[in-house]
Amino acid sequence: MLKIYNTKTRKKEEFKPIVDGHVGMYVCGPTVYGPPHLGHAKSYISFDLIHRYLKFLGYKVKYVQNITDVGHLVGDGDEGEDKISRQAKLEKLDPYEIAYKYECEYFDAMDALNILRPSISARATGFIMDIIDSVADIVDKGYGYVTKEGNVYFDVHKYHKYGQLSNRRLDDNVSGERIEVASDKHHAEDFALWKAVDNNTLMKWNSPWGYGCPGWHIECSVLSRKFLGEKFDIHGGGIDNLFPHHECECAQGDILTGDVPMNYFLHNNLVTVNGTKMGKSLGNSMTLESLFERFGAITIRYFVLQFHYRSVIDINDEAILQAQKQLEKIGEFVASVEAATNVEKQPTGDLKELFDACVDAMNDDFNTPVLISQVLKLVKVGNGYVKEGNTAKMQELLYLINRFIYDVLGLKFDKQEKKEDDLDGEVKSLAKARWQAKQNKDYAKADELRVKLTNLGYEIKDTKDGYEIKKIK
Ligand SMILES: [Zn+2]
Known part of the structure; x- marks a missing residue:
């Protein structure tokens, strides 16, 4: 209820x-x-x-x-x-x-x-x-x-x-x-x-x-x-x-x-910064853009969810970094279960108990701090099952992951970052190819590759010792 x-x-x-x-x-x-x-x-x-x-x-x-x-x-x-x-x-x-x-x-x-x-x-x-x-x-x-x-x-x-x-x-x-x-x-x-x-x-x-x-x-x-x-x-x-x-x-x-x-x-409730009310004097430091750049958007999401919605959030770098570490642990656990199975099954036994505890937490006025403590318990118990290679239990774990970590908490992991890695790879090879073209004095090709990089959102500049790639803001 x-x-x-x-x-x-x-x-x-x-x-x-x-x-x-x-x-x-x-x-x-x-x-x-x-x-x-x-x-x-x-x-x-x-x-x-x-x-x-x-x-x-x-x-x-x-x-x-x-x-x-x-x-x-x-x-x-x-x-x-x-x-x-x-x-x-x-x-x-x-x-x-x-x-x-x-x-x-x-x-x-x-x-x-x-x-x-x-x-x-x-x-x-x-x-x-x-x-x-x-x-x-x-x-x-x-x-x-x-x-x-x-x-x-x-x-x-x-x-x-x-x-x-x-x-x-x-x-x-x-x-x-x-x-x-x-x-x-x-x-x-x-x-x-x-x-x-x-x-x-x-x-x-x-x-x-x-x-x-x-x-x-x-x-x-x-x-x-x-x-x-x-x-x-x-x-x-x-x-x-x-x-x-x-x-x-x-x-x-x-x-x-x-x-x-x-x-x-x-x-x-509201947000305070290092114990004081968030105010204009803090300027841009608390814009989401700057926080996303420093910590990543999903870390900020997870950090916010660690507090009950009716509680004040006090934000400081240390607390966010701690949240980031926790989130990484959850991400590693999720990845290991997803690598082992893509079948989900209704939880039983100890995992059914955990499922119920998660529901109870949310039924109590959306109590995310308690939900997250249950999720961390799930990571602990779950890592044991992953180690054992217990397929049946991992399928139950996947059910819990999909319901609470993805659907309810709305967390996301590496996939997004991996995409950026891929992009990085592409950008790097384009830059290399452009450099090669320049060495070969094929300036038309070098220019063409530079335009491609610009279209991907990167700027390339020649330096004394080679070149430099920068993301266009
Ligand atoms: Zn209104």
Whole structure:
């Protein structure tokens, strides 16, 4: 029986889907204004694991994610610049170029981490008509108000359940603490559903309230409802978005449909670096690109999975290197079993016990630290069977490997690196052939080979003592 911790009740609860055998899951996607970093990896690996485990249990999962490509303001409030527009100015590109550029980078990084793509990935800018309809509906129902500036706000004082999800009370002065309060709001806590923008803005749409763009929170309410219906099973996101973002989603959803739409609200915890909160001052050091270069993407995936999704990850080089060593051990074990057999059989005896222990770990709110400790036990026990050459047991081991190491944990081994070795081999022989051609003064051929190398992504340069190959960045 799967139990999951529900932020709505602050309890572990038995998971019961709305429709037998099906799960509708929505996870807040990225705001695409910068390169993906470790915080993204933590969140999307967490929900990838959950996605994978639900599939393992036999559920048909419809997994929806949004891409925030408009309306998310610096500071997460209602005042200030749009994050994407600000970045566009910095990079001297237009906001659509910025959004698409970083959306591509996001998916590249997620693919490298072996994160399964969502069933639907929806850009906010693609659903503006739906968003305008919903904002108008909230206004019609008396929970939104329009100001003379052309902004539309949600009136949180009219919605008495506001604060329930994040356990805050309005008199705690929940918003406006850090963020300057817009002058046209009735109350500091009200949040924007629609923001008027000035005429020079590229990302603007006509609405009953004039030209503007959606507020950040409304897109998730609209997209989850559009694709998963008025009521759905799981909503996920980072704990840093619990307030105000998820609180606002609950309020909007409740007004739009008559009930809070998600049955289970799941939150992943955050990442700290050497014990301190990950911040801008750390700059690029925590971009996934730089981490992948140093440690490899699957090592980062494995490292993240060593922590429970509701625990804080503290990242430091030593801990990642340790994870890398462990992963290598698992990889060697997997390779030795795969070399011995390609037949899988249901586990029995001690391996059945291990299988059950893995299921128990995952059924307990997706407890990956325990699952990984069971996998390490499996490696130990399994290596014994490999040594013995026990074929029957190795076939059972393969079953466990395929279910937990590949399907659920989503790990991958050498195969990928081997491919790079092959590529290396090809690159090396092309470079050699080019050098030979140059020695033979066959410059046409040498040039042709250089072009081939460039097409493979390598740059070749002649040096004093020969040549040098470099990967083109
Ligand atoms: Zn969201």
